[in-house]
Amino acid sequence: GAVVSQHPSWVICKSGTSVKIECRSLDFQATTMFWYRQFPKQSLMLMATSNEGSKATYEQGVEKDKFLINHASLTLSTLTVTSAHPEDSSFYICSARDTSGRAYNEQFFGPGTRLTVL
């Protein structure tokens, strides 16, 4: 199946610093990638939809200036958490949509990034 990687898998940072998380589709091209946030024992909450070469679409209530998303190529999207605070601590998961036609708009998920802000 299609493989999506995330880097780093976990990160600890100080309050006020910025953290960048990378999401890569390894064996397929993804014109659309998605960023989710997941709190313990809860479902995935979509933060934004990232389209290659255009601005991301953010879900209601998600601060676009705090969560910067860049989708510069067909295999890479990045999420930057700017001026991170302890309440930003969470599990961040990306997914990539396979538009090759081999899977019906299937989304393949990355392994997640655990962010802890001290």
Added chain:
Amino acid sequence: QQQVKQSPQSLIVQKGGIPIINCAYENTAFDYFPWYQQFPGKGPALLIAIRPDVSEKKEGRFTISFNKSAKQFSLHIMDSQPGDSATYFCAALFGNEKLTFGTGTRLTIIP
């Protein structure tokens, strides 16, 4: 109308039993219904998916039953094993829209 309701929230089943997780949706435009399995600290992984033109799909020990008129679908796990202990999410999709997830079911298979 975009909600997908999932039940139960948690489920404990003896090894070899058949856990059943149920989901219901409102939006009749949904045309793809995947199930995801998530282990602690990992991203969700696609388990099995169904389109509304079939009533049942089997892949190994996993079966989806789909009832279009009732707008319900369920996941059955045959001969469940302790390694199946995970959180399961149903979801629904329409075209190129975003996935709508259920709230998740934490499944525990006891030996």
